[in-house]
Amino acid sequence: MAGPMPLLQVGRPFLPRAETLLPYLRRIDEARWYTNRGPLVKMFEVRLAEHFQIASARAVHVATVASCTTGLILALKAAVCKRRGVCLLPSWTFAATACAVSAAGLTGHFVDIEPDSWLIDRRQLAELLTLAPTEFAALLLVHPPGSAINLDPWRQVAVDHGLALVVDAADCFDCVRPEPGLQVISLHATKALGIGEGGFVLSSEAEGVETVRRLSNFGFGRDRVVDSPGINGKISEYAAAVGLAALDAWPQIGSRWRDQADAYRRVLATYGLDLLFPAGSACAIAIVDLGGPHAAAVATELLGEGVETRRWWGEGCHRHPAFADWPRSPMPVTESLAARVLGVPFHLDLTKSQMNRIGQLLARALAHRAPA
Numbered sequence: 001m002a003g004p005m006p007l008l009q010v011g012r013p014f015l016p017r018a019e020t021l022l023p024y025l026r027r028i029d030e031a032r033w034y035t036n037r038g039p040l041v042k043m044f045e046v047r048l049a050e051h052f053q054i055a056s057a058r059a060v061h062v063a064t065v066a067s068c069t070t071g072l073i074l075a076l077k078a079a080v081c082k083r084r085g086v087c088l089l090p091s092w093t094f095a096a097t098a099c100a101v102s103a104a105g106l107t108g109h110f111v112d113i114e115p116d117s118w119l120i121d122r123r124q125l126a127e128l129l130t131l132a133p134t135e136f137a138a139l140l141l142v143h144p145p146g147s148a149i150n151l152d153p154w155r156q157v158a159v160d161h162g163l164a165l166v167v168d169a170a171d172c173f174d175c176v177r178p179e180p181g182l183q184v185i186s187l188h189a190t191k192a193l194g195i196g197e198g199g200f201v202l203s204s205e206a207e208g209v210e211t212v213r214r215l216s217n218f219g220f221g222r223d224r225v226v227d228s229p230g231i232n233g234k235i236s237e238y239a240a241a242v243g244l245a246a247l248d249a250w251p252q253i254g255s256r257w258r259d260q261a262d263a264y265r266r267v268l269a270t271y272g273l274d275l276l277f278p279a280g281s282a283c284a285i286a287i288v289d290l291g292g293p294h295a296a297a298v299a300t301e302l303l304g305e306g307v308e309t310r311r312w313w314g315e316g317c318h319r320h321p322a323f324a325d326w327p328r329s330p331m332p333v334t335e336s337l338a339a340r341v342l343g344v345p346f347h348l349d350l351t352k353s354q355m356n357r358i359g360q361l362l363a364r365a366l367a368h369r370a371p372a
């Protein structure tokens with residue numbers, strides 16, 4: 001008798017294998033140093049800085065943190081001088097972004113996004129900043145998965161209006177570049193470079209990174225004195241060991257993610273579908289635009305065929321009850337995208353025949369549904 005159909009998972013993380021960790025784990029045994037910015041964490045931060053070609057003898061421009069969410073909280077605390085205030089952010093993001101705003105002691109104001117770039121709607125932003133020029137303390141941009149963005153115009157808006165600028169680049173290990181201001185990247189298992197749980201804050205300016213590092217250690221400055229209260233947001237030596245092994249393997253693993261996305265794109269094209277994020281960047285999620293408000297129904301239909309999908313960013317953050325009382329601008333683009341985009345299975349083991357099956361199932365599900 002045939003058993004239940006195995007689920008084709010929407011993700012299947014690939015982290016360093018045990019044998020590649022061993023040399024680093026042995027160093028931990030030798031040093032008997034397990035956390036509190038030990039030798040492996042320092043080495044991991046330097047290796048990350050080298051990866052982004054921003055290594056300097058005077059400062060390390062990377063601060064590792066327990067998660068991207070932790071990094072966002074600390075980056076907001078570091079960048080926003082006021083204790084309280086309103087942070088402008090898109091609703092079209094993972095719940096963690098809004099959770100971080102709240103945990104940093106700020107209130108959010110949700111802004112819609114532009115349909116092609118997925119970045120904050122510049123017209124709405126300009127209107128808000130004209131109508132209430134002193135109300136806002138921060139601007140939290142969200143980098144679309146795997147996409148490079150030009151931060152210059154956003155930095156100018158921030159400077160012109162006295163806003164702290166923080167960038168949530170959770171899914172962008174392979175496309176962020178060090179720039180002024182704080183960018184926060186996730187090292188969660190589900191990301192292209194994953195260590196389990198973790199993240200880091202990156203900047204071309206050492207000062208902000210140093211503040212984040214201090215805040216991740218309770219806010220201790222010199223002599224263990226807390227001027228500004230932080231949290232315990234550190235990673236352990238064991239997490240750094242995984243990170244170092246992951247960086248060792250990144251040249252091969254990064255190429256594999258990019259090649260896999262190219263292959264997927266070619267297969268899906270034969271079914272009239274495309275992946276949403278641009279080619280050429282290693283990213284561990286694949287999102288398709290279904291062309292109409294069919295995400296929920298198609299997800300159910302595919303699950304019936306043993307294919308797991310995910311609406312990664314749900315219905316947008318403004319739909320979570322936790323943020324119901326935050327002010328918001330009209331959300332037509334967010335509402336439309338939330339209903340029409342779907343995360344489909346994507347991982348390094350996905351075979352061509354599985355890609356074809358996903359393409360076929362999507363095409364079949366869409367054939368009897370009207371486009372928008």
Ligand code: T4K
Pocket residue numbers: 009010011012013067068069070093094096097142168170171186187188189190198199308310312313
């Ligand atoms: N900002 C943005 C824009 C973000 O997208 C995120 C996180 C953040 C901030 C916050 O970053 P962190 O604080 O997490 O560093 C995932 C991730 O937990 C989350 O990091 C990610 N974005 C979000 C979009 O998705 P889940 O709960 O949907 O993943 P889960 O457990 O359902 O796993 C997905 C697939 O992978 C499933 O098929 C199961 C499989 N899986 C998963 C894990 C963890 C495995 O096979 N093995 C595993 O170890 O959240």
